[in-house]
Amino acid sequence: MSNNPTVTLYPLINYTFGTKEAQPEEDPSVAARLARLQNDYEVTGMRRTVEGVLVVHEHNHPHVLMLQIANSFFKLPGDYLKPGEDEIEGLEARLDERLLPVVTYNSNAPKEEWQIGECLSVWWRPNFETFMYPYIPAHVTKPKEQKKIFLVHLPEKKVLSVPKNMKLLAVPLFELYDNSQRYGPQLSAIPHLLSRFNFIYEK
Structure with missing residues (x-):
């Protein structure tokens, strides 16, 4: 009997x-993003970032919902936290x-919760x-960013x-697997990270 989480x-x-x-990216380029990271680091220290893996299925195969920006860049929904912000509340x-519809505020309407x-x-x-x-290199004592x-x-x-x-694209695990050339090491690692789960495919 498997003890893997379901x-x-x-x-x-x-x-x-x-x-x-539209929600324009804060930084127009990778260089600008790294420059802002450095400026922020000098003020508040290590950046903490949180991202979510949202999984659906199509034809009984897991697909991960990913944002595609400028028809080329893929990322998971999420962003960096404010100093002192709780990581779960922040995510x-x-x-x-990023993903909820804009609704007119109604105090009686229950807030949609993320699990x-x-x-x-x-x-x-x-x-x-x-x-x-996915580790802190041995010679590094002050990492500049932590992403969960x-x-x-x-x-x-x-x-x-x-x-x-x-x-928002649903990318199948077989497309992500071993495909760091297109998706980068973090996204292409997702099939490994999900392999310990038993998936139940509802209709």
Whole structure:
């Protein structure tokens, strides 16, 4: 009998996708992003980033929901935390901002909750460079960024809204696996991270 944790996946067609106002990236280039990271580090220390892995299924194969920016760059929904911000609350807020429809505030309407699950991996940026590692290199005493990737358990149905300047794609695990050339080491590692789960494919 397997002791692997069980995760229920629902079909992609259960989810409704809309659009909302564009959310331009804060940094126009990788160099600008690293420069801002360095400026922020000097003020507040190590950056903490949180991202979510949202999994659906199509034809009984897991697919991960990813944002595509400028038709080339893929990323998980999430962003960096404010100094002192709780990582789970922070991830919920970033998911709201990226993926929930804009609704007129109604104090009677229940807030849609995200079910944040297990931490799947932790990545470290040792320097003000693009490289991140799933460990802190031995010679590094002050990493510049820590990124935690969490599994997010989706309900049976949900309405998601994506900024107009982005696309939300369902990328199958077989496409991600061993494909760091296209998706980078963090995203291509997701099939490994999910391999310990038993998936139940609901109809």
